[in-house]
Amino acid sequence: MKGLARTGRGAPGWVEKVKPVAGPRDAIIRAIAIAPCNSDVHLIWGEMGDFLPSDRIFGHEAVGVVDSVGNDVKDFKVGDRVVVPAITPDWGTVASQQGNHQHCSGPLTGMPFDMLKDGTFAEYFHVNDADANLTLLPDGVTLEQAVMVVDMMTTGFYGAEMADVKLGSTVAVFGIGPVGLMAVAGAHLMGAARILAVGSRSNCVDLAKEYGATDIVDYHKGDTVKQIMDLTDGKGVDAVVVAGGNASTIGEGLEVLKFGHTLANLNVMEEAMLPIPLAPMAFGLGGKTIKGNLCPGGRARMEQMLALVKAGRVDPGKLINYRYTKFEDLLPALMVMHDKPKDLIKSAVIL
Ligand code: NDP
Numbered sequence: 001m002k003g004l005a006r007t008g009r010g011a012p013g014w015v016e017k018v019k020p021v022a023g024p025r026d027a028i029i030r031a032i033a034i035a036p037c038n039s040d041v042h043l044i045w046g047e048m049g050d051f052l053p054s055d056r057i058f059g060h061e062a063v064g065v066v067d068s069v070g071n072d073v074k075d076f077k078v079g080d081r082v083v084v085p086a087i088t089p090d091w092g093t094v095a096s097q098q099g100n101h102q103h104c105s106g107p108l109t110g111m112p113f114d115m116l117k118d119g120t121f122a123e124y125f126h127v128n129d130a131d132a133n134l135t136l137l138p139d140g141v142t143l144e145q146a147v148m149v150v151d152m153m154t155t156g157f158y159g160a161e162m163a164d165v166k167l168g169s170t171v172a173v174f175g176i177g178p179v180g181l182m183a184v185a186g187a188h189l190m191g192a193a194r195i196l197a198v199g200s201r202s203n204c205v206d207l208a209k210e211y212g213a214t215d216i217v218d219y220h221k222g223d224t225v226k227q228i229m230d231l232t233d234g235k236g237v238d239a240v241v242v243a244g245g246n247a248s249t250i251g252e253g254l255e256v257l258k259f260g261h262t263l264a265n266l267n268v269m270e271e272a273m274l275p276i277p278l279a280p281m282a283f284g285l286g287g288k289t290i291k292g293n294l295c296p297g298g299r300a301r302m303e304q305m306l307a308l309v310k311a312g313r314v315d316p317g318k319l320i321n322y323r324y325t326k327f328e329d330l331l332p333a334l335m336v337m338h339d340k341p342k343d344l345i346k347s348a349v350i351l
């Protein structure tokens with residue numbers, strides 16, 4: 001079978017591999033919708049991915065059809081259309097039982113795709129622990145919507161959850177690419193009164209408003225911190241989600257965050273150190289919390305997200321504005337995420 005691999009730093013390329021085989025509790029899935037993620041871009045083009053073997057097939061966002069299942073799989077059968085979360089942990093470990101399924105067997109191991117085994121940029125791919133990780137594609141949910149649930153929606157919504165958005169909160173979302181846009185939508189659903197969205201691409205700005213942003217802050221047009229403080233009459237915000245920028249964006253977020261409140265980071269940061277300004281932290285005594293995590297995955301989380309989509313509470317399918325229709329288009333779909341044309345929000349291949 002064919003797959004798109006990281007053949008070296010900055011070198012995506014097609015490889016030919018043997019079709020994977022399901023263990024007793026696993027499933028093999030034939031992809032019918034696949035999307036590349038900016039985390040794939042970080043890992044393929046960045047040095048962070050140098051530890052990976054040179055034929056590792058990439059990708060962790062997909063919807064597919066069950067091609068085969070192991071003998072112990074109870075809830076799924078050949079031919080089922082299934083939503084596959086980006087995060088497919090081993091639910092049996094102590095860390096998973098303690099609520100840290102994203103790091104079930106060590107840091108980031110809740111995402112075996114990319115990190116530990118071949119991913120979803122393939123004609124067929126392997127899913128461990130099928131009963132705990134797969135979900136049936138609900139009637140009425142499109143492939144476009146479902147493939148945006150598996151990573152973009154669960155991640156953005158988790159940002160709003162981690163930042164502890166409450167009814168009436170004022171929230172700042174730094175970055176309104178697909179992840180930040182979903183953080184805006186999540187904060188909106190959780191009852192935020194004001195959502196200040198930081199970004200500049202005009203398609204993203206339009207969609208941010210549609211998903212619930214009340215104010216747009218263009219970080220190219222002056223100091224972001226000053227703009228947010230001006231918009232909040234010097235008070236700052238109740239919750240911050242960081243989904244864009246770099247390590248210093250955390251510092252900006254802390255400057256606009258009220259004392260005693262929480263900043264949630266979703267960004268993959270490639271810098272060696274996190275610069276934290278101490279004055280806005282009241283010299284270490286400001287009661288501000290910094291959180292950051294890989295998004296939640298697994299079956300229950302997908303069912304929770306898909307229920308919102310099915311009920312019409314949010315439409316993550318709108319994120320896709322570079323749509324491809326052939327398996328071979330995976331390479332241009334990945335390249336467009338890397339090259340980031342001005343009008344890009346998110347690419348996907350819908351077969
Ligand atoms: P994008 O690159 O599409 O979006 C980034 C956003 O950040 C854009 O809106 C951009 O603005 C904005 N931005 C850039 N520089 C700054 C700055 N200095 N200050 C404020 N905003 C800035 O990324 P994605 O939405 O796809 O992903 C965001 C991050 O989330 C990535 O690092 C990705 O790897 C990570 N991620 C994390 C996951 C997790 O589990 N935690 C899961 C999936 C992704 P502009 O409009 O000008 O382009």
Ligand code: ZN
Nearest residue numbers: 037039086151
């Ligand atoms: Zn991702």
